Amino acid sequence: MTFSKINQKSIIANLGFEQLNKVQKTTLKAAEKNQQLLLVAPTGSGKTVAYLLSVISKIQDKPGVQVLILVPTRELVIQIENVLKQMKLPFKVNSCYGGHKFSIERQNFTSPPTILVGTPGRIQDHIQRETFDTTNITQLVFDEFDKSLEFGFSNQMEYIFKRLPNVKTQILVSATQSITIPSYLNIHSPYKISFEENATTKLDLRKVVVKKDEKPEGLLAIVNTFEKGQNAIVFVNHRDACNRISEYFDIKKIPYSIFHGGLEQDQRELELLKFRNGTSQVLIATDIASRGIDIPDLDYVIHYQLPLQESVFTHRNGRTARMKANGTSILILTQTDHLPSFLNEKPKPFEFKEKQKTKTTDWATLSIGKGKKDKVNKIDLVGFFLQFNFMEKDDLGLIEVKDHSAFVAVKREKVKALLDAAKNKTIKNKNPKIKLVS
Secondary structure (H helix, E strand, O other): OOHHHOOHHHHHHHOOOOOOOHHHHHHHHHHHHOOEEEEEOOOOOOHHHHHHHHHHOOOOOOOOOOEEEEOOOHHHHHHHHHHHHHHOOOOOEEEEOOOOOHHHHHHHOOOOOOEEEEOHHHHHHHHHOOOOOOOOOOEEEEOOHHHHHHOOOHHHHHHHHOOOOOOOEEEEEEOOOOOOOOHHHOOOOOEEEEOHHHOOOOEEEEEEEEOOOOHHHHHHHHHOOOOOOOOEEEEOOOHHHHHHHHHHHHHHOOOOEEEOOOOOHHHHHHHHHHHHOOOOOEEEEOHHHOOOOOOOOEOEEEEOOOOOOHHHHHHHHOOEOOOOOOEEEEEEEEOOOOOOOOOOOOOEEOOOOOOOOOOOOOEEEEEEOOOHHHOOOHHHHHHHHHOOOOOOHHHEEEEEEOOOOEEEEEEHHHHHHHHHHHOOOOEOOEOOOEEEOO
16 A cells, blocks of 8 residues: 555544645655655654655555654654554554563564654664564654764664665754764765744743842742743753752742653653643753653743753754744843853843742643553543543543553542542443552
8 A cells, every 4th residue: 555545634634734834745745756855844843744744655565664763762752653643544653762671562573563663772672683674664764863963873873774775765854954964874965855944933032130049049930920821841951950940849839840861761751741731831851852852832941051052052942933833932041141152132131920829730640550552542531530420521631541551631629539539430341540640
C-alpha cells in the first residue's frame, strides 16, 4: 500500500487540521522530486507533520522497517510516535529509546514495524544485537539534526548510516541554519526548504531588573501576575538552579513542574504531563526543554539565567510566539547584568499586573494503575469517572493513557470525593489503584 491509496484528508482530519500549512505543503511538493532534503523551520511550524507526510507517501506494500527516524531525545521520540498514532495509519509504528526495558522493544520487533522512531544510542544497540533487519530501510530522517550533533551523537549516527545499505531518501530537519553536514552521510547539495525567518516575528521582549540575589523574588513577582490558564517555562542553565527554584516555590506553595536531564524518564514524562494538563502553570527547566518536547503553546518564556549562545536563546523563545501565535519572552536581570550582544532589540520593562489572590490551579492529576496493555482506553476512563453523580463532563480534563498506567486531570475541588467514591470500583472488571499525583 502506498500513500496514494491512503486517504490524505482522513489523516489531516485525524490530526485536527482543516488543511496543511505552508511548511507542510512546500515540503510535500519538494519531497516528490528530491531525495535529499534539508528542512529548516522553527518550533511550532508543523515540520514534524511535514516530513511524516513526505515519507508516508513513499512507503510500499512490503514487510519490514522502511522508514527510520532518528532524534536526540526520548521526549521527541514519544512526541513523534503520538503524532503517528493520531494519523491512524494502516501500518505499525515502533519507538526505541533508553529509560525502559530493552526486552520489551525486542519483543515488539517480532512483528516488524513499517516506521521506526528512536534515539541514536538505542537504535545502534538494536542494530548491534540484530533485533531487526535494516535492508528494507529506504528512508532516513534526522529530526533535530543540529541538536543530535550538539549532544555528541555523530558517532552513533555514522554507525547506523553505514549499516543501511538501501537508503534512497534522506531528510535532515533542523530549527537553525547553522549546521555542518558530516561527510559520512554523502549529502552534498540537499534541496533546502527554509522558514527560519518566521521564528521570532511575533515575540514581545521584556525585562525585569532585580537586586543581586533577589532573582527568586523577581520570578515569584512575575508568576504572581499570571491569570488562571496562563503558563510559562522558566529556563535556567544548570539543573542546580532548577532545584533551587523548586525549593523556593515549595516554600511559597507555588505549583510547578521541573524538567532536567537528571530526572528518571518516568519522572520527566510525569512532569511534562502535569504541565500539559494544567496541574502546574510553571515548568522550571534546563535547555533540554527548549526543543523536541510535547507541551502546549506558551504565554511566557522566562530567562531566569541568560544563555551564552544566540542559538540557545532562539530555541528557548521558540517555545512561545509559535506559528500564528503571540508570546512574551522575559529576561530576569540583576542590576549588574549586561544584555547579551546578540540581542537585536532592547527589551522593554515588564508591566506588572495586579497580583492574583491564589496560585492554586483548577486541575489536579490522578494516576490510574491500568493502561493500554490492560485494554483500558480514554472512553473507559471517562465512563468510569462520570458514573458518580457529583461528576460532570467539565470536571475532567486531559486524559493520557500509557502502556501500564493512565493519568487523568480532574477538577481539584472534586478530588477527595472522587477518591473516596472510587474505592473498590472496577474498570473493565479490573480494580486499579487510583491515587493523587499532584
